[in-house]
Amino acid sequence: ATRVSQDVDIPLPPSPRGLNEVLSLDKDTPDNHVPRDPRLIRLTGVHPFNVEAPLTDLFNDGFLTSSELFYVRNHGPVPQVLDYEIPTWELSIEGLVEHPIVLSFEQILQQFDQITAPVTLVCAGNRRKEQNEVRKSKGFSWGAAGVSTSLFTGPMMADIIRQAKPLRKARYVCMEGADKLPNGHYGTSVKLNWVMDPNRGIMLAHKMNGEPLHPDHGRPLRAVIPGQIGGRSVKWLKKLIVTEFPSDNWYHINDNRVLPTMVTPELASKDPTWWHDERYAIYDLSVNSAAVYPQHNEELRITSPAAKYTARGYAYGGGGRRITRVEVSLDNGKSWRLANIEYPEDKYRNFDGQLYGGRVDIYWRETCFCWCQWSLDISVLDLEASDAILVRAMDEAMNIQPRDMYWSVLGMMNNPWFRITITKNNGVLRFEHPTQLSLISGGWMDRVKKEGGDLTNGYWGRRSSGEAPSEP
């Protein structure tokens, strides 16, 4: 493995734990060949494997997530690829190209420049549980840990596409994976123009954090589409098909969309035209943030009046747009404080060299493809006087997280202000996150609903029935 000298100031991944064991609950599933970390929380029962790490564990892992804790979104069984099969794994480049080609895994490593870049992937369903609390969407309940960062190594997708010579009318690159699903292989597309644009950093990867891809993350080869929703980064990649129109794959049409908010589940089922309007397909991530500290159910004893508490969390933007500010409110949005932000990704901009067999070469890029970490010291007295901590981020294009949830039928891209409630009891402050992930109950949204509050009243259901309705 490539070694980096100790004096280089770039964040390196946590040491791999070396997962070897197949967990007992996986042994009776088609994934009985995949070793996994028991800390990962399953969001869709035992199988297929859709997981996020406990939020605090994810955050404490640092800027780079260890591969074991990286969130997973699998639509079905993980394709089993044995070691000896990898060198001859084939990727075909076809469609509207002058020279269709088939490349072996070995050729992909040998014939193309390899790069290594830090990239944050985010599931379009990150924070979906909040949408499901307001109104059940057609999607399972992610918490706020559907986001992970890794150093990916592989060739630029553009170099491979260029070799096949796209024809003039070509406009999309469709991708297809090896996973066998009820509705065919998983597939989707991105714009050819984006693939060819070096600023967008679209690549293939065969390593994450310097190790060969884990089976859950696409072993032996995947697409990595920085700044866009995870659903575009096709795993177990077998085909790149250059086309005139977006993918007609079932998963491209029926997943990863934000339909207009007035489209109910019933309407969406009845009228398929909603699903074929490419304007509603999601590519770029939207601006988002969450607080990790205070943790859900964390308790803080009020001691000296001078005491400070450091709130901390993450934020990310989409399409390469930098997060330019993170703001915190203790008075339900009337006033805001400015948090500090760290951008560990920037350290890679100053590094020019090899890492894990790929060249780190992003000094010229103006795009940001990784999450950042924010923190803010708050006096405990201020926390005591508040009933909630609100967090919002803004990106370099002045896009800001909105107060209002944009509910949609797939429950994706949920990004209203992140809110943690504060309750006081016997000199102790107790904090609650909006939700717990998956079927786990808890969180202030659950509580508000149980108490008969209206989560859609524009004030997080805060008004009691004795007060005036929020919408006269």
Add this chain to the structure above:
Amino acid sequence: ATRVSQDVDIPLPPSPRGLNEVLSLDKDTPDNHVPRDPRLIRLTGVHPFNVEAPLTDLFNDGFLTSSELFYVRNHGPVPQVLDYEIPTWELSIEGLVEHPIVLSFEQILQQFDQITAPVTLVCAGNRRKEQNEVRKSKGFSWGAAGVSTSLFTGPMMADIIRQAKPLRKARYVCMEGADKLPNGHYGTSVKLNWVMDPNRGIMLAHKMNGEPLHPDHGRPLRAVIPGQIGGRSVKWLKKLIVTEFPSDNWYHINDNRVLPTMVTPELASKDPTWWHDERYAIYDLSVNSAAVYPQHNEELRITSPAAKYTARGYAYGGGGRRITRVEVSLDNGKSWRLANIEYPEDKYRNFDGQLYGGRVDIYWRETCFCWCQWSLDISVLDLEASDAILVRAMDEAMNIQPRDMYWSVLGMMNNPWFRITITKNNGVLRFEHPTQLSLISGGWMDRVKKEGGDLTNGYWGRRSSGEAPSEP
């Protein structure tokens, strides 16, 4: 002049009225050489010339704004450039380049490929009057007509920069105009990477709508930076300076920024470090929209129950991002209806040919640099039952206009939901826009303030004093 055959389906500009007359009120100013349209409304007294057209006139002008009605933002006197001086007008390319060069206007036309492209320019102050109603900002009061669209003709800025060969450490392109101002020439910068990126469409222009640039719009040569705030598109362009750092021009530092909302005018004056954080500089436009119909003070008599009213307006995104939906609410944001959208810019994607001496060549571009027009039929009964029409747009990156205003010291990038109130009297519905521009009073924000309402209560000051406060 180039002629386009009648059967080409692209929107062409309104016929120029041929402004020849200097208005009497300009005759005693340094701009006594500039003929202007008397319909333009002056926002900063007689001089300098900062104007927008009446919103309805602008909208009715169509997709392409006639040059006479195009909004103007001048910081000082308009440089007078006589006809015979134009061919020898010089543009110098200097700084971190291998080959500094000076090009004459004639060389710029003759030595570089000329393109023609439709571009919407928007002042960062568009809709600022709404911010000033909430709290006085350091900026004058634009209404919602600080936006205009033109066909610009000229060379790509990248071609010119490439000829000078930027050095490796170069990261910015500073621009400087010929206008003489109290703090030096107007100047600003954009990223070199963006200039070189064909998708961003950054160009120089010497024609708008097929005519030589009007003096107010930079005659004889300007920069056109599509998808970004108008303040980056330097007029009367004299210098391109390639640098390692952003521009240190007074106007780059002290203008076109959205400082964090908690930075008061006092704090901003006291502490100059707020102005030097490049993260707060504005480049990409944010997603925005307005309704034009119903007009301010328009009245609608309720006749048959089947009657419909067609609400109409515009929307634009930033950074080339397409507007993917426009939504209208009649119940203060509880529910939304989907408006129809027209994208006249798309017609240019299918046109491959010469126009006004430049090649239209955007079929390969995936970026949208023009406003779009929305419309929605609403039953008059529904209007009667409502107290306000709210409009919001979302772009392809799922950025949505927020309910909440992000107030900042320069009052820029104002983009909360656009709101038109409805009042009923004797079978007549009357509509009010949020503000009138400049010092003209009128609009529901003014009215709410006069009635003692709180515009920052999260409900547009709607609650009367007898109700519970909106923020308990």
